[in-house]
Amino acid sequence: MKNLHPETICLYGGYAPQNGQPRQIPIIQSTTYKYETAEDMGKLFDLEADGYFYTRLQNPTNDVVAARITALEGGVAGMLTSSGQAANLYAIVNICNAGDHVVCSASIYGGTFNLFSVTLHNLGIDFTFVDPDCSEEELNAAFQPNTKAVFGETIANPALTVLDIEKFAHAAHAHGVPLIVDNTFATPINCRPFAFGCDIVTHSTTKYMDGHAAAVGGAIVDSGNFDWLAHAAKFPGLTTPDESYHGKIYAVDFGKAGYITKATAHLMRDLGAVPSPQNAFLLGLGLETLAVRMERHCANAQAIAEWLEQHEKVSWVNYPGLKSSRYYALARKYMPKGTCGVISFGVKGGREAAVTFMDSLELASIVTHVADSKTCVLHPASTTHRQMNDAQLEAAGVKPDLVRLSVGIEHVDDIIADLEQALAKV
Ligand SMILES: *Cc1c(COP(=O)(O)O)cnc(C)c1O
Secondary structure, three states: OOOOHHHHHHHHHOOOOOOOOOOOOOOOOOOOOOOOOOOHHHHHHOOOOOOEEEOOOOOOOHHHHHHHHHHHHOOOOOEEOHHHHHHHHHHHHHHOOOOOOEEOOOOOOOHEEEHHHHHHHOOOEEEEEEEEOOOOHHHOOOOOOEEEEEEHHHHOOOOOOOOHHHHHHHHHHOOOEEEEEEOOHHHHOOOOOOHHOEEEEEEEEOOOOOOOOOOOOEEEEEEEOOOHHHHHOOHHHHOOOEEOOOOEEEHHHHHHHHHHHHHHHHHHHHHOOOHHHHHHHHHHHHHHHHHHHHHHHHHHHHHHHHHHOOEEEEEEEEEEOOOOOOOOOHHHHOOOOOOEEEEEEEEHHHHHHHHHHHHOOOOOOOOOOOOOOEEEEHHHOOOOOOOOOHHHHHHOOOOEEEEEEEEOOOOOHHHHHHHHHHHHHO
């Protein structure tokens, strides 16, 4: 059947068992695959034939789950990686070499910011970070002749800024480069960035996609829309022969799957951040309920954000689903069904009050994780950012009283009762 809804793709995408075959995605826990002749295997090594030979490059379980995510995003090709970090690393270095440059929203996940601004910078790839709310002129001014990509997050973790995908896509395309969007917080249930001009999507599947805090993982999906050959000089890795595969040209020999084929055949081969089939299986299981979970996450978070906003002990609330949010209009445009389950807010009384509040929670737990089925909280000022004083925190956009609340799928009244009793102790 064609044109299935996302709710249905969550259950069936990528896997169509035939008569008598397993209902659930089989875990192919094998590093290697057997062939009758050396010639059969040789063809795989030359990318002349399709097939499996070593799980670092491809594995049937991983491929089924990658195909499910690809279908959810509406892309043409996709792959899994061992973490979200690996997904963003591969997405960039698949098209950027030392001496290249990327324009990036300044409002992104801290781990990605570090990967880009320190590790990739040290390897010779430079990033210009722009205010996501900048004007088109300011955005265009960030490009350089060596710019090879633009990067942003649909909903930034933890700032919860909403990316104006069309604005960023427009600027990227005007400069002949693709837009890469990390769609982790929105998930394809709430936003499909390809519909707004994004070319490549990445995910930390560790979050809502797995949804149960069980398996770290990542994914990359290609829309197939970016015309690499039209900008061939910028992307030699895709448009000139790869001698390690007897001169195959990814964008020519693999068409719309060229970008993902290169990331698999070249980057997985050399860097090896492949997930275990067991983790891919857990991810596939999590995806089955993604649509229903997202609906509940968003309904709960909306109710809780509105409740917090009128609470006397709460100084401010940041949630893109609130009318008071500066991102409300963008959220309505890009995510009409809802945004995500993550809220940030301030407790009156600052750092100490925030800590008292968190320590008093009974249902919600204190964890670094975010975006899974159980409600959890993090106080960046006393954990991830604890080395900073109040002035430094302010400069980093992390207020000392900021609590990040990741709303789960419990009954909303139970979450509110827990928040209420903990706020009463402040
Ligand atoms: C968590 C996260 C990452 C990193 O993913 P890991 O799976 O932890 O490696 C990347 N981007 C966003 C938006 C995230 O929330």
